[in-house]
Amino acid sequence: MTLTTSNATKNKTVAAWLAFVGGPLGLHRFYLYGWFDTLGWLLPIPTALGVYGIQRVMEYGQDDQFSWILVPLLGFTFAGCALRAILYGLMTPEKWNARFNPQSPLDAPAGQTRWATIFAIGLALMIGTAVLMASIAFSFQRYFEYQIEEARKISQ
Incomplete structure (x- = not known):
């Protein structure tokens, strides 16, 4: 996989914000690697499936077993993109420029950490963690409730 043709x-900072805000749609991947990035085109799939799971919960209620699988996909995708935003933001300028701006000097301004970068890291940490924990809690709650219902059926 080539980094970019451009x-x-x-x-x-732009990459960190794109990963946090538009990561589930692959925007950060397109920004960094170009339009031919496979993972950038694959990221919207679990996002769309998760949104479909939320629609199923709203339509059929929380007892819909298919939504138990789909809803966490959205949460895990969002949490993974928030983690990627944190990793981008915490990358040293030298490493950032060596990886994404090989034509620039290692101390080029594009790799510098600014206040906007720090805000992206902070928001990605807070919101990404909350989404991840909510996804895990939803998944385990629904799974254990299902196990209890199945045990009741067996015991009757």
């Missing part, structure tokens, strides 16, 4: 400078 020689445009990739800004660390």
Whole structure:
């Protein structure tokens, strides 16, 4: 996989915000790796499936077993993209520029950490953690409730 065909400078702050806000749609991947990035095109699939799971919960209620699988996909995808935003934001300028701006000097401004980068890291940490914990809690709650219902059926 090539990084990009363009020689445009990739800004660390922009990449962190794109990973946090538009990560489930693959926007950060397209920004960094170009339009031919396979993972960028695959990221919207679990996102769309998770949104479909939320629609099923709203339509059929929380007892819909198919939604138990689909809803966490959205949460895990969002949490993974929030983690990617944190990793981008915490990357050193030298490592960022060596990886995404090889034509620039290692201390180029595009790799510098700014206040906007720090805000992206903080929001991604807070919201990404909350979404991840909510997804795990939803999944386990529904799973254990299902196990209890099945045990009741067996015992009757």
